[in-house]
Structures are given as structure tokens and as C-alpha cells.
Amino acid sequence: MPAYLCPSCKTNRSRFNIIEQNPKSVKMDPRSGDVVQEYGPGExxxxxxxxxxxxxxxxxxxxxxIExxxxxxxxxxxxxxx
Structure with a gap:
């Protein structure tokens, strides 16, 4: 993992939250918001x-x-x- 420095406050080099993105592709009902279909990778x-x-x-x-x-x-x- 590389060294970090916050580009906003410009002082923090040691306290960070690592956010791992785990996207899920879904199709939703436009009225209810219910998930009607989940897609697997590449589907x-x-x-x-x-x-x-x-x-x-x-x-x-x-x-x-957050960046x-x-x-x-x-x-x-x-x-x-x-």
C-alpha cells in the first residue's frame, strides 16, 4: 500500500479509512424500488x-x-x- 497524504487538510499522513468497493448490478422496479433481477459479473x-x-x-x-x-x-x- 502506498503512503497517503490528504489533499484537502494537507496534514494527515496516518489516519485513514480504506473503503473497498463491492458493486452489485441490479435491475429495480421503478415504482416500488424492489430489486427484480441481480446480474452476476459480465451478465x-x-x-x-x-x-x-x-x-x-x-x-x-x-x-x-473521500477520494x-x-x-x-x-x-x-x-x-x-x-
Whole structure:
């Protein structure tokens, strides 16, 4: 796991929440909101786009910012403690 630095508060390098994304593709009844069909990986129909987002998001444990892991890692790389 890379080093992180919060791009918002710019001080937190140690307290983070790692959020693992686990998308589930579903078809819902537009009136009731009930799930009428669940799709397995690669089973979506022609009108259902597959999830393309990141596998991991990170939340700063100090200010609460939630961003892609790349944002926290890139900010740490550009502001190293060397």
C-alpha cells in the first residue's frame, strides 16, 4: 500500500479509512424500488453499463474527505517527507 497524504487538510499522513468497493448490478422496479433481477459479473444486459470505478476509495480520518486512492497517494508522492 502506498503512503497517503490528504489533499484537502494537507496534514494527515496516518489516519485513514480504506473503503473497498463491492458493486452489485441490479435491475429495480421503478415504482416500488424492489430489486427484480441481480446480474452476476459480465451478465448485464445491453442497456446496463458495468461498474467502471475504482476498487478502493480512501477517507481522511481527520477531515473526512473521500477520494480515489490515487489522489491520496499522488499527493503524498509530491509532498514527500524525505
Amino acid at each position: 448485464q444486459d445491453a442497456f446496463h453499463a458495468a461498474y467502471q470505478g475504482p476498487e478502493i476509495k480512501v477517507q481522511c480520518g481527520a477531515c473526512g474527505l 480515489d486512492e490515487k489522489s491520496f497517494a499522488a499527493f503524498a508522492e509530491h509532498n514527500r517527507l524525505d
